[in-house]
Amino acid sequence: MGNTSSMLTQYDIEEVQQHCNNAFSQQEIVSLYERFCQLDRNGGGFVSGEEFLSVPEFAVNPLSQRLLTMLDGLNFKEFVAFLSAFSPRATVQQKIEFIFKVYDSDGNGKVTFNDMLDVLHDLTGQFISEQQREQVLTKVLEEAGYTKESLLVMSDFVKILGSSGLKMEVEVPVD
Template identity: 60%
Template sequence: MGNAPSTLTQYDIEEVQEHCNKLFNQQEIVSLYQRFCQLDRTAKGFISSDEFMSVPEFAMNPLAQRLLKMVDGLNFKDFVVFLSAFSAKASIEQKAALIFKVYDSDGNGKVTFNDIIEVLSDMAEQREIYDTRRRVWTTKGEDQEAAKKEFIEHLKVLEQELGNKSYFGGDEFGFVDVVFIPFYSWFHAYETLANFKIEESFPKIIEWAKRCMQRESVAKALPDQNKVYEFIFELKKRLGI
């Protein structure tokens, strides 16, 4: 599709449906096209970064600049493919691939510790929870105790949201789980450096994390907890903390 037509033909709808592996039904594709046309204000057939940033929910996202690299200049077909990763019908591989691209800062096909740090730094601008986690391992004494208490409060919110569900979305491993599970790799470091046990107060969070780790795709993607601790320990020494 070049310049965006005012309506989709049945052929267009079926073509787009094939392009996104039928993760959206025909009515959903029509609704997405209406939204696409609203964003594509000059009917040029693609959405620019400025037009994406006009969406408040997108502009407020702490990872907006990273996402922009993935969505700038998308035509309608590719716009639907991008959104298909958020579909309930999308496989975990498709969801994980999107998150991987977000974390892979330099696009070298690997997620390194530096990539994770950069993502967390981006999130820090608008996410109090990251600042709390950072202070757990960068401070001592009363400051660390205060950070630990705040971190525990954040975990309380997460455990309340998880409830008795197997995963945050219910019975299926989903997008929210993909977003949160990387932080599990840091738990051992937090516990060791701040001298507390997460499992004692938040057994459901740990059960959820272990359930996620039983997935081969998750286990292979995440760094070993001991290596994360060693990385932070060395970083603390270099920074003189």
């Protein structure tokens, strides 16, 4: 499975399926493999950030630069595991863990007020002032029982997302 020019065996498909907690069917994994091979232009078995940016929908995503740090250099199994958070079969917990990783840009297991402001800035651009972003974020944190000084770990993040009434339904088309 390391070389993208080879075909997936049934064993490979089942192994990837297990690795992504059955978020994708076997046929979806085959489709994802075909897409992975298209992205892996040099056939090295890994997809670079530059190759991901060749996908127009990805390049225009306001969070693309944050996502690139998570994506750069993934092999096929890691690529499918990354995409599994977007599957309709992924659990809410898996989706929240993915979102937490997007906010936790330095990977230290904690999300700060500034981390959240940075993501909010990426998402809103010039449409909202910095002061408005800070006010909104401060209010959301206060409603969940936190302050601007709080360092949020995963369980805190789950609590905040739950208190905001967020419904997580994001899907990735595989064809």
